[in-house]
Amino acid sequence: MREVERTGLASPRMRTGYAAATSQYQETGECTVRITKFFAGAVTIGLLGLPVVTASSAAAEGPAPTVIETRVAETGFSRYLEAYKKPTSIRGQKLSLQARFEAKNPTTGDWEPLPFAADYVVERRLAGQKGYTTIDSGTTRGPIYGKQHNVVRNALYRVRITGGSATIGGTPATFAPSAGTQKLQVMRKFATKINRNRLILSGRIVPKHARKVVHIQRKNCDKGCKWKPFTKIRTNAKSRFSIKLPARNGKRTYFRAVVAKNKHFVKSFSDTYYTIRF
Numbered sequence: 001m002r003e004v005e006r007t008g009l010a011s012p013r014m015r016t017g018y019a020a021a022t023s024q025y026q027e028t029g030e031c032t033v034r035i036t037k038f039f040a041g042a043v044t045i046g047l048l049g050l051p052v053v054t055a056s057s058a059a060a061e062g063p064a065p066t067v068i069e070t071r072v073a074e075t076g077f078s079r080y081l082e083a084y085k086k087p088t089s090i091r092g093q094k095l096s097l098q099a100r101f102e103a104k105n106p107t108t109g110d111w112e113p114l115p116f117a118a119d120y121v122v123e124r125r126l127a128g129q130k131g132y133t134t135i136d137s138g139t140t141r142g143p144i145y146g147k148q149h150n151v152v153r154n155a156l157y158r159v160r161i162t163g164g165s166a167t168i169g170g171t172p173a174t175f176a177p178s179a180g181t182q183k184l185q186v187m188r189k190f191a192t193k194i195n196r197n198r199l200i201l202s203g204r205i206v207p208k209h210a211r212k213v214v215h216i217q218r219k220n221c222d223k224g225c226k227w228k229p230f231t232k233i234r235t236n237a238k239s240r241f242s243i244k245l246p247a248r249n250g251k252r253t254y255f256r257a258v259v260a261k262n263k264h265f266v267k268s269f270s271d272t273y274y275t276i277r278f
Contacts, residue, residue: 065172069104070114070161072180078146081187088185088266089151091206097122099145099159099180113143118164118175120145127154127264139164153186153207153264188259190270194245199275202242203257205268209239215258216243222254222274230255247275 078096080087089095101114118140123132136147145159160179165172192203205214214233219225235241245255257270 065165065174066106067176068106068173069176070118070178071102071104071111072159072161072178073100073102073111075099075157075159075180075182077182077184084185084266086185087182088187090187091151091153091189091265093151094148095151095184096146096148097157097159097182101140101143101145101161103175114140114161115143116164116166116175117141119162121160121162122147122149123158123160124149125156125158126152132158151184151186154266155184155186157182157184185266186264188265188268190257190268192257192270192273194273199245199247200242201245201255201257201273203240203270205235205239205241205259209235209259210237211235213260214241215260217256217258217269219254220251222252225254227256245273245275247277249277252276 076098077087077089078098080089101118101120102111103114103116104110105112120138120140121134122136122145124135125132135149140161149157158179158181160177161175162177164175166175167173188209189206190203191206192201194201201216212235214235216230216233217227218230219227231243233241233243241257245253247253252274253276254272254274256272259265259268261267
């Protein structure tokens with residue numbers, strides 16, 4: 001009797017980032033925040049309600065605008081593959097890109113959640129691409145940015161505050177531009193299955209990986225054993241592959257398919273399977 005089971009993607013557990021920021025600013029789906037004085041005699045009380053701050057697109061008469069320093073802090077993704085210990089995902093997934101907008105209080109010098117509406121742009125530079133492409137833009141509705149984006153391949157993401165203005169207690173102010181970046185590694189997507197009776201592992205690799213090498217690795221235990229080379233095969237014109245796997249009497253042998261890294265993708269591997277013969 002032969003048995004084979006799927007053990008799942010190696011280390012598929014995802015971690016959630018920005019726990020502190022999320023609990024502080026996104027607990028109710030809205031964003032209220034206490035802001036200290038930015039100028040003497042002017043205090044903002046509510047962010048999404050009716051603040052004392054009024055946006056101004058036209059140049060105010062009187063004193064020259066005060067430039068408020070800004071920054072994009074803690075730019076990153078909400079989860080990643082633990083196997084890589086850094087932001088890594090699988091092609092085709094959607095991940096939430098997060099960032100926190102902050103402003104420097106000119107009175108105290110402290111960095112605080114941005115209390116005013118400001119313009120922002122989100123850009124992405126895919127591996128092998130020379131410049132950035134805009135994937136989102138708008139006006140901030142609070143100090144936290146968080147939107148889902150499609151995972152394509154290795155890329156550098158950049159969140160920028162591009163400007164904005166406000167009037168605080170009759171004093172005009174403008175926001176200095178700032179930016180925060182975050183790299184994202186991406187694995188190729190494997191669609192694999194195994195024939196339980198014939199012990200044939202087959203699959204398809206996305207994106208196209210036609211007539212190229214796929215490494216098959218094996219190990220003799222679930223934990224504490226290192227993966228070792230078993231054999232090499234090639235995909236066909238449709239990026240598909242198949243291989244017959246051996247089985248040991250009464251002992252499990254684990255297998256997975258692997259594609260080496262390149263500039264577009266990190267080292268990518270399939271789900272892990274084991275075989276056993278009774």
